[in-house]
Amino acid sequence: MSRARPAFSVRGLTKRYEQTVAIEDVTFSVDTGTSVGLVGPSGAGKSTVLRILLGLVRPTAGTASVGSPGAAAGIGGGSPVGGMLAPRGLHPARAARDHLSIHAAAARVPDGRVEEVLDSVGLSGHADTRISALSAGQHTRLALATALLADPPLLILDEPAEGLDASARGWLQDFLRGHNRRGGTVLLSSTSLAAVVPMVDNLVVMSEGSVVYQGSPAKLRRGHPDRLVVAASTPVALATVLAARGYTDAVIRPDGRLAVADATESQIRDAAHTAGVRLDSVTADPIHPDRVLASLTKPRTTAPTPFAAPAPYPNHPVQQPTSYGIPR
Template sequence: MNAQKTPALAARGLTKHFGPVAAVRGIDLTVSAGTVAALIGPFGAGKSTVLRLLLGLSQPTSGTVELHGPARGMLAPRGLHPGLTARDHLRGYAAAVRLPDERVDQVLGLVGLEERAAARIKMLAPGERTRLALATVLLDDPRVLLLDEPFDGLDPTERARLHDLLRRHARRGGSALLTGESLAAALPAADQVIVLSAGTVTYQGTPTRLRRNHPDRLVVAASTPIALATMLAARGYTDAVMRPDGRLAIAEASEAQIRDAAIAAGVRIDAILADPIHPDRVLAGLTKTAVPSAIPAGVAPPQPYGIPR
């Protein structure tokens, strides 16, 4: 069987109640070997509960979990002793699973903490602590990674390093399921997106399909917008939405194609403005939460879905 289609983990009908409260309800998900999946949703959506159920740290009220291969999880809080050095923390875990100190140095290199190995954990920046927790998970080179909020506290450089690490892990046949509250932060590493809202899945699919469902647009002020929309539709560009101010919001067509259609229709173009849709605006719509007032630190919008157009 193709490794890309072999399941690394799967959940079916996963439900968890805490008293009368349903934290997650009927979750179905599959992560294939050689892929990275992002479980994204606002605070309280049930993401950490799902990870704990997958790791066997909590038992589901109903439903089943299947893990194919050794799995390791990074949860919050990270479980780091503030008085230990980064290297001593890892040596303790390595000794518990009978790994040599050389492996400690290797994982410090993987997460970029070689120069901070002798620093006490209480002196590490938040992003460095997250990377140390990740190094702990990587010690015995598990096939399946379950990472809770791995981008928490990371600066843009650290975020890019983690994207690269996850992609390399997937290329070697491993898999990962990571959680987060920012769709934009996770997309560059994700083959699959699962959006969770109030304990239920509201979207599951590829970033490409998500982009098709929520495209960037060009907003056009034209002398006769209906005539322009009619001409564009005749040329196959049917996704044009009239806004309340009379401008057309057009998907798929380029500026040159819009201007060419306007000439053919005898329509004057007064202005064309780009309206890229930031992924976290999409997330807000899928989870019915407030649209973020600002882009999260370190997340830039030029490629809104983290993939080529």
């Protein structure tokens, strides 16, 4: 059985700014054809990792590769990669189509590709709208369109759900899954676990510059399961029958109710019937993914800020565009 090829790989990655450690000993890989979420609170080091992979920042120690084993990190490393970073690098006075045309020329892709990516992200109707008049969600779509101009198999996306409503997040999920089915690979970052869980196969959770969890969303949820909270006449008897049926994760809370993981309501009611226990209520107690994230991480009190945002237009009329995977 052949092993999956890594599309992105970092080993022992460390970046220091004078006395501040942005990231330390970060190690993970992303298999080709999958999507991985790099998740953590602001200041956890996610953007530093992405910028190192895009070749925009040099690590202090460790290695980062994009594409085939040993390939150099960055958009000039010989492996087609599209990047979408924050801030988005969009000039407010340009129309959406003009912005894409400039980047298409730099990337040496046909002019027709501009219309294709506008359509693919749902911005055809806003092609001639100035960027300053677009919503935050439309800024995100336009930045994604820019990253897609060269049709890269590898995508690095910083906060791709930023500004998107629920419907647009569903569209993004379908879009990225389609990219995976075509053999493409995605590494995306977010401060919200809930925002990325539907889009990814695996998670890398960072806190204070270090990795604190790696694995599937399902594995993470098993350690933090949703529960049904049961008010029963004899909770100990109910817990005993449930345990005999394999539902051993049941805890009696201080108020006397039984909090049960894994079992369905019908299974609990069947167990109660067998035990001769009266049920007064069964209430769902779902654990929001961001509660799980908060239990794994803590925000930095002083986050490293080596990436200064550009001055706002018109004080900075010649804004340098963010890198979008255009060959250097």
